C-alpha cells in the first residue's frame with residue numbers, strides 16, 4: 001500500500017483554511033473567527049502574550065485542516081494507483097451490420113456493443129452478452145488469479161481496464177466514459193464525493209449547539225466582570241471560548257469518516273455511501289443469495305438420471321433440445337454434457353433453429369422449446385407432476401446439495417439433470433464469527449427446500465428461505481426492517497437487485513451482474529460473502545471512534561475552567577486562586593498554556609482518529625463502560641497534566657511568566 005509523507009498534506013491543509021471550507025464545520029468556524037479577531041487586536045496592542053495567543057489559535061484551526069488533509073492524502077495515493085489502470089484503450093465497436101469500427105474508449109456510449117479478444121483491454125464497464133472468457137482483473141482487485149466472465153448468467157459483468165486472457169467476448173457497455181467503476185472509485189477515495197452521513201449531521205448539530213451555549217456564556221461573562229470591576233480583554237474571552245467549545249472532536253470529525261471509508265477500500269470493498277458504512281456497524285440480520293454468493297456459482301450439469309423405463313439417450317436428446325437456446329451457464333453446461341457423454345452435436349442445426357424457445361425466468365424457474373409439435377421443458381421440480389420414483393431422484397440430488405432440473409416432453413417426465421455447485425471454503429467458521437457478533441444469517445435462494453437445507457447445513461447459516469422469487473427476497477428484508485432491525489444483503493444476480501436496493505447495506509459481489517452492482521451500496525471486489533464481518537467491524541469501529549473522541553473532547557475541556565477562570569478573576573476574587581490546582585505561574589501563562597494544550601491535543605489524536613479505536617466483539621454495555629472509563633476519565637485527567645507541563649515551559653518566556 002502506498003503512503004505519503006505527512007508534510008505532503010501541508011499545502012492541502014493551508015488551502016482548507018479558506019472561510020468557505022471552514023463554514024462547513026461550525027465549531028472550527030468559531031475558532032477561525034476568533035483567530036481573525038485576536039490577530040486584529042494583537043496588531044493593535046502587540047505583546048508577547050497577544051501575539052502568542054493569536055498564533056496558537058491559528059494553529060488550532062490549521063491542525064484541524066491538517067487532520068482532514070492527511071486523511072484525504074491516504075486516499076489520494078490509492079487514487080493515483082487506480083488512475084494507472086485508466087488507459088486510453090481503443091474499442092472495437094460493432095456496427096449494426098456486425099462489421100467492426102475502431103473508436104476511442106472515451107467515445108463509447110451506453111448500449112454500444114464492443115468485441116474484446118484475448119490480450120486486449122476491456123474498454124469500458126459492461127455486461128458480456130456473447131461468449132465466455134477468462135479475465136485478469138488484478139488491475140482493479142489486486143488478485144492475480146484469472147476469473148471467468150460469461151454471458152447469460154450472474155457472472156456477466158466486466159470492468160473497464162481489466163484484460164481478457166482467453167477467447168472472445170462481446171460486451172454491452174453499461175457506463176458512460178467518466179462514470180465508470182474506476183472513475184467512481186477514484187472520486188470516492190479522493191473524498192471528492194463525500195457527503196455528511198446522518199450520524200455526522202446529528203453530531204454536528206449537537207456540537208454546534210454546545211458551541212452556541214458556550215458563546216452565550218462567554219458573552220454574558222463580560223457584564224459580570226465589568227460589574228465586579230474586572231473587565232476582561234476580548235483576547236482573553238476569545239481564548240476562553242476556544243478552550244471551552246468541543247474543538248477536539250470538531251477538528252477530527254471529518255478525518256474519522258474519511259479514514260473509515262479508506263479502511264474499507266483497503267479491504268477491497270467500495271462503498272458508494274458513507275451512510276451504509278455507518279449502518280454496517282449496527283447490522284442485525286444478514287441475507288445471502290446461494291448460488292454465486294455462498295457457492296462458487298459455477299453451477300454445471302454433471303449427470304443425467306432417466307425416469308424408469310426411459311432410455312438415457314431419449315433424456316439426453318430432450319435435455320439438449322431444451323437447452324440449445326438457453327443462454328444461462330446452466331443451460332450451456334447441459335448442451336456440453338450431452339455432447340461429451342452422449343455424443344450429441346453441440347451446435348444447433350438449421351431445422352432446430354425453427355423451434356420457439358422459452359427463455360429461463362426467475363418467475364417460472366423453467367426454460368425450454370416448442371418444436372415439431374413437441375413441448376419440451378426443463379426446470380425446478382415444483383413445476384412438474386412427478387412419479388414417486390422421479391420424486392426420489394429429485395430428493396436425493398437435493399439432499400446432496402445439488403440442484404435437480406426435471407426434463408419433460410409434454411406431460412411425460414423423462415428424467416432429471418443434476419446441477420452441481422461447490423460451497424466456498426471456510427465459510428461456516430466465518431458465519432460462526434458473525435453469530436458471535438450478534439448477527440443472524442439467512443440464506444435466500446430460488447432453489448428447492450431440500451437443496452437449500454443441504455447447502456444451509458454445509459455453510460452453517462442460521463436459517464434459510466427456499467423457492468424465493470426476487471420479490472420474496474425483498475419482502476423478507478422489509479419484514480425484518482419493520483421489526484426495527486438493520487439488514488444487510490449480499491448477492492450477485494439481477495434477481496437480487498431489488499433486495500440489494502432495499503437492504504440498509506447491500507453488498508454486491510464483483511463477479512455479479514451490473515444490475516446487482518448498481519442496486520447495492522457496496523461492491524466487494526473479492527466476491528467474498530463473509531467480507532461482511534470486516535465491513536461490520538469497520539462500521540462499528542467508526543461509530544466507536546467517533547463516540548470515544550466526542551467523550552474525550554467534552555471531558556478534556558473541564559481542566560481549562562481550572563486554568564482560565566482563576567486567571568481571569570484572580571485580581572478581583574483572590575479566593576478563586578484555590579481553583580488554580582495546577583499551580584500555573586501567571587494569568588498569562590495559564591491562558592496561553594490552555595490554548596496551546598487545546599491545539600496540541602488535536603495533533604496528538606490524529607493517529608487515533610485515522611487508525612480507529614479497536615473493536616473487540618463484546619456486549620454494547622461493556623463497550624460503553626470501557627470507553628467511558630478510558631476516554632471520559634482519561635479526557636478529564638490528561639489536560640491537567642498537559643497544561644501543567646506546558647506551563648512549566650511557557651513561564652520561561654519573557655513577558656508571560
Ligand SMILES: Nc1ncnc2c1ncn2[C@@H]1O[C@H](COP(=O)(O)OP(=O)(O)OP(=O)(O)O)[C@@H](O)[C@H]1O
Pocket residue numbers: 289290291292326328330331360361362365366367378379380381403404405444445446447448468469493495
Ligand atoms: N437455465 C435454467 N433452466 C431451467 N431452470 C433453471 C435454470 N436455471 C435455474 N433454474 C431453476 O430455477 C431455480 C431458480 O434459479 P435462480 O438462479 O433464479 O435462483 P436464485 O434466486 O438466484 O437463487 P440462487 O442464486 O441462490 O440459486 C433454480 O433453483 C433451478 O431449479
Ligand SMILES: [K+]
Pocket residue numbers: 242243244245246247248557598
Ligand atoms: K476545546
Ligand SMILES: [Mg+2]
Pocket residue numbers: 154289290291292492493
Ligand atoms: Mg442467484
